[in-house]
Amino acid sequence: MKIAVIGAGSWGTALAQVLATNGANVGLWARKPEVVKAINAEHRNTRYFPDEELSAGIVATTSYRDTLLRARGVLVVTPSHLLRGVGRALADVVDAEMPVLICSKGAEADTGLLPVAVMEQELGNRDRIAVLSGPNHAEEVIKGQPSASVVACSSPETAVFFRDALANDTFRAYTSDDTVGVELCAAFKNVIAIAVGVSYGLGFGDNTAAMLITRGLAEMSRMVVACGGEALTCMGLAGAGDMVVTCMSRHSRNRRFGEEYVVRGRTLADFEADNHMVVEGALACKTLDVLAREHGVDLPITDTVRAIVWEGADPREAALLLGDRPLTTEFYGL
Ligand SMILES: NC(=O)c1ccc[n+]([C@@H]2O[C@H](COP(=O)([O-])OP(=O)(O)OC[C@H]3O[C@@H](n4cnc5c(N)ncnc54)[C@H](O)[C@@H]3O)[C@@H](O)[C@H]2O)c1
Ligand SMILES: O=P(O)(O)OC[C@H](O)CO
Numbered sequence: 285m286k287i288a289v290i291g292a293g294s295w296g297t298a299l300a301q302v303l304a305t306n307g308a309n310v311g312l313w314a315r316k317p318e319v320v321k322a323i324n325a326e327h328r329n330t331r332y333f334p335d336e337e338l339s340a341g342i343v344a345t346t347s348y349r350d351t352l353l354r355a356r357g358v359l360v361v362t363p364s365h366l367l368r369g370v371g372r373a374l375a376d377v378v379d380a381e382m383p384v385l386i387c388s389k390g391a392e393a394d395t396g397l398l399p400v401a402v403m404e405q406e407l408g409n410r411d412r413i414a415v416l417s418g419p420n421h422a423e424e425v426i427k428g429q430p431s432a433s434v435v436a437c438s439s440p441e442t443a444v445f446f447r448d449a450l451a452n453d454t455f456r457a458y459t460s461d462d463t464v465g466v467e468l469c470a471a472f473k474n475v476i477a478i479a480v481g482v483s484y485g486l487g488f489g490d491n492t493a494a495m496l497i498t499r500g501l502a503e504m505s506r507m508v509v510a511c512g513g514e515a516l517t518c519m520g521l522a523g524a525g526d527m528v529v530t531c532m533s534r535h536s537r538n539r540r541f542g543e544e545y546v547v548r549g550r551t552l553a554d555f556e557a558d559n560h561m562v563v564e565g566a567l568a569c570k571t572l573d574v575l576a577r578e579h580g581v582d583l584p585i586t587d588t589v590r591a592i593v594w595e596g597a598d599p600r601e602a603a604l605l606l607g608d609r610p611l612t613t614e615f616y617g618l
Contacts (some may be wrong), residue, residue: 285312288355288450290370292319292344293424294561295387296361298327301426302455303359311351312344312358320344331560336426348377357383357445360403363562364390364586367399371406380409385435385446387416389470390564396574398467402566411439412501414446415463417470418521419529421536425455434522436466436573457520465513469504469522471572474538474565475586476500477530480601481542482592484575496585498529503583506617509605527603538565546592547599582617584609 285308289300292314300310314320322330323344327337345351352358358378362370378384384407391413397405404410418433425431435450435457437443443459451457460466473617476496483492504527506516510553517523530536537555541563545555554565569590576583588606 285309285447286353286355287363288351288358288439289313290348290351290358291361292323292329292332292376293361293363294332295420296359297332297338298420298422298426299359299387299450301336301338301362302450302452302522304341305428305449306449307393308449310339310342311353311355312342313348313351314346317346319498320346321409331573332422333426337563348373349438352377352382355382357385357449358445359387361387362535364388364399364564365393365567367402368392369407371403372530373557375406378407380407381412383412383442383445384415385414388564390568391467391471391571391575393571394574396571396578398464398471400463400467404509408606412431412442413437414439414442415466415470416446416457417451417466417526419525419531421461421533423535424434430454430455430456431519432525434460434466434520436460436463436522438463442548460517460520460522462514462517465508465517466522468508468511469509469518469526471541471564471568472500472504472507472586473527473530474563475569475572475589476527476565477502477536477538477588478542478546478563478565478569478593479585480531481536481539481544482546482589483542483603484539485543485547486603488603494530497527500531500585501527502618503581503585505615506581507575507579507583510581511575537561537563542589564587569593 287308288311290313300312304310414437435443435446447457480493505515
């Protein structure tokens with residue numbers, strides 16, 4: 285069976301390796317011809333994983349049509365702000381039944397739309413559109429270190445299709461029908477990881493990090509419930525699981541952006557230029573704000589991250605303001 289993967293960054297490459305290890309032929313779309321050349325000739329993505337040998341079952345190309353040719357399903361693994369453009373391009377090459385798994389984490393700027401809704405507007409047939417999320421740093425998954433994730437979809441058949449394509453002894457995949465919950469958890473945890481990075485960068489300790497993580501989970505839960513998702517999803521792999529790994533892992537770009545860039549007055553553009561990698565939380569703190577206003581949900585940590593990253597608020601002063609709000613019950617808004 286052939287599966288297509290759109291995006292040969294860290295996560296697209298790691299997922300292509302998982303699929304190929306499971307016996308699939310993988311068509312991998314990459315933007316840069318030199319990445320395609322290295323993958324096909326040397327079985328390496330020299331830009332992201334120079335030390336990892338990729339399966340010979342992965343064939344890269346810069347053509348959507350060639351990537352999709354005879355594929356039974358497609359994984360979209362580009363940064364979330366590119367999803368609409370990718371969906372529009374895919375509309376020319378996928379039929380109305382092709383299962384689509386979105387592996388990006390974020391929400392659309394300006395509209396606040398979540399990935400499945402964006403893709404549905406471009407491709408139609410929501411039941412064949414699923415999302416993947418969980419505590420999954422590409423650096424560990426590509427090495428076959430034990431990890432788990434959730435495939436969420438309104439259709440159990442689509443969820444099971446992708447679960448079975450991805451699951452193996454070291455990559456457990458669970459299914460869920462709470463797409464909105466899983467999508468919001470994915471967008472949220474990146475924002476909180478920036479907050480935790482800033483907190484460590486300011487010299488605060490583990491108590492502060494734990495407070496931000498758990499209060500971040502409370503914000504996440506309020507938003508998930510307000511948008512029609514299930515609070516329990518926030519306790520699962522896409523919620524608490526991904527929150528913990530993104531806030532605490534040395535691999536997390538979001539945390540590192542907060543700790544090493546934001547507290548030193550360095551920008552998102554600086555991070556992306558230095559690392560060639562995305563920091564999804566920097567955009568999500570703005571897009572979640574759109575949703576929060578629409579649903580009347582209180583998101584104090586998210587709003588603080590937005591003020592620091594986009595409005596030049598001083599991190600230490602912003603942290604003090606965060607602690608100066610009226611005292612209330614722990615699970616207000618739920
Ligand atoms: N890296 C991880 O561990 C990981 C794990 C789970 C989910 N994700 C999610 O997967 C998505 C992709 O992240 P990543 O880590 O693979 O990316 P990355 O940061 O490793 O690399 C960015 C990717 O985006 C591509 N890109 C940049 N501009 C582009 C454009 N204009 N058109 C097409 N492609 C463009 C780059 O070529 C590169 O492939 C993100 O939403 C991220 O949150 C990442
Ligand atoms: O490195 P980050 O911060 O983009 O996080 C990557 C993954 O989403 C972790 O599950």
